[in-house]
Amino acid sequence: MEDIYKLNKIPESLMEIPQPPKTLYIRGKLPPSNMTYLAVVGSRKYTSYGKEICEKLIKGLKGYPIIIVSGLALGIDSIAHRSALDVGLTTIAFPGSGLDNNVLHPRTNIYLAQDIVDNGGCLISELEPSWKATLYSFPQRNRLMAGISKAVLIIEAEEKSGTLITARMALDYNRDVLAVPGSALSSNSNGTNWLIKQGATPVTTSEDVLIALGFNIEKPIKTDKEKYADCGKDEMRVIELLREPMPRDELIRELGIGVGSANALLSIMEIKELIKEELGEIRKN
Numbered sequence: 001m002e003d004i005y006k007l008n009k010i011p012e013s014l015m016e017i018p019q020p021p022k023t024l025y026i027r028g029k030l031p032p033s034n035m036t037y038l039a040v041v042g043s044r045k046y047t048s049y050g051k052e053i054c055e056k057l058i059k060g061l062k063g064y065p066i067i068i069v070s071g072l073a074l075g076i077d078s079i080a081h082r083s084a085l086d087v088g089l090t091t092i093a094f095p096g097s098g099l100d101n102n103v104l105h106p107r108t109n110i111y112l113a114q115d116i117v118d119n120g121g122c123l124i125s126e127l128e129p130s131w132k133a134t135l136y137s138f139p140q141r142n143r144l145m146a147g148i149s150k151a152v153l154i155i156e157a158e159e160k161s162g163t164l165i166t167a168r169m170a171l172d173y174n175r176d177v178l179a180v181p182g183s184a185l186s187s188n189s190n191g192t193n194w195l196i197k198q199g200a201t202p203v204t205t206s207e208d209v210l211i212a213l214g215f216n217i218e219k220p221i222k223t224d225k226e227k228y229a230d231c232g233k234d235e236m237r238v239i240e241l242l243r244e245p246m247p248r249d250e251l252i253r254e255l256g257i258g259v260g261s262a263n264a265l266l267s268i269m270e271i272k273e274l275i276k277e278e279l280g281e282i283r284k285n
Contacts, residue, residue, distance in 0.1 A: 002027045002117050004099050004129045013037070017147040017173050021126040027099045027113075028122030031067045031090050036213050039069040039145045039170070041163050042076025042155030043188050049264060050156040050188060051079055053180055053204075053271055057153070058083040060206020064215060067092060069149050071141060072109050072123070076155045076163075081112060091121045094145050096138040098131035099123050105133035142166040151176035151213060153203065157191030164191050167200070178203045178212050183267055185260075204271050227274065234265055235274065242275065245283035 007024040011033055014020050040058065042050060054076055058068060068084035070077040072093040084091035093116055097105035104110055104123075113123055126144065127137060142165050146152055152170040154177065157163035170177050179200040182189025196202045203209050210217050228239060234257070241254050252262040266282065269275045276285050 011148060013149075014144060014147045017143060019143065020147075021144065024124055024126055025099055025129055026122050026124050028092075028117035029120060030122055030124070031092065031120070035065050035067045035090075037067045037069050037149040038209070038213065039149040039152040039166070040076070040080035040155065041070060041145070041152065041166050042080075043157055043161065043163060044073055044075035044077075045188070046075045046079065046156055047186065047188050049182065049186075049268060050076060050180075052268060054079045054155045055083045056271070057155075057180075057203070057206050057209055058089070059087050061089060061209065062087040064210065066213070067121075069094070069145050071095065071138075071145060072104075072106070072113060074106055074108070078109060078112060080155075081116060085115055085119055090119070091116055093121070093123050094141045095123060095125060095133070096141050097125065097133035098127045098129040099125050100129040103130055103132045138162055139165050143169050146170040146175055147173055149175060151178055153178045153180075153209065154192050154195060154200070155180050156182065156188040157195075158187050159190045159194065161191055164195070167191075167195055176201065176212055178209060180204065180271075183263065185263070205273060231274070235269055238265065238269060238275065239284060242282065242284045245278075245281040247281055248277065251282055 004025055004027050007026055010024060068080055068089055068091040070080045072095040081091045095105055097103050101110055146166050146169040152166060152175055154163055154167055167177050177200040179192040179195040181196055181202050182192055201212050207217055252259060255262050273285050275282055
């Protein structure tokens, strides 16, 4: 296990917030301050949609000088850390406990925590290393995640959740808030859809995230073969049906699967930019 030590100097971004930390303990190595820090947070009880879009968005950030920040919690936080590691991005975690393995929270993420450190990232906490997690330590650490980041990306959130606390803190600190829109029928999307109504930037692609972070990108033109290379059987069925634009209800009838499954499939395909809905009809993108 890496040694736990005190940071000699609190990062400037954290000194700007209303209640800056007096002390920060760290395990691992703090990335350079000139990197772009992006906090990615969301529901502990995530959906398959939340998992897929989180992985897809982070995968598209590969190769950019971006640090993924999250809270080591179960759910979207863990998926964000693991997705970053999978594509070679550095990630840092703010657990709601001290950093000693005897108290690190949650216990099930001890190996993930070590992977974060082993791959050039770090764990950070203002709590004493042996401090056990408490109810108030989680919102306390949320302010640090929001404060150190240039922007906060919300993947899934219910109307009353710790994720929205992080979003509100980010707004208070003049950080950008990005949110993934979701189904109006899913409680996990109530929080993100509400944030978008309040002015958060909606994001559905990695390019959206990169633009929000200030990167200049040029979108390559893909052939149909490249565009549909990772499509499943149901997705290809939709593509085949959309030789001409179709109303959603008609398309769902033609698919011959349940309405809930069909709507979920179409939502994921919209996120992938395979299809789009305009003027009451769905068409290939």
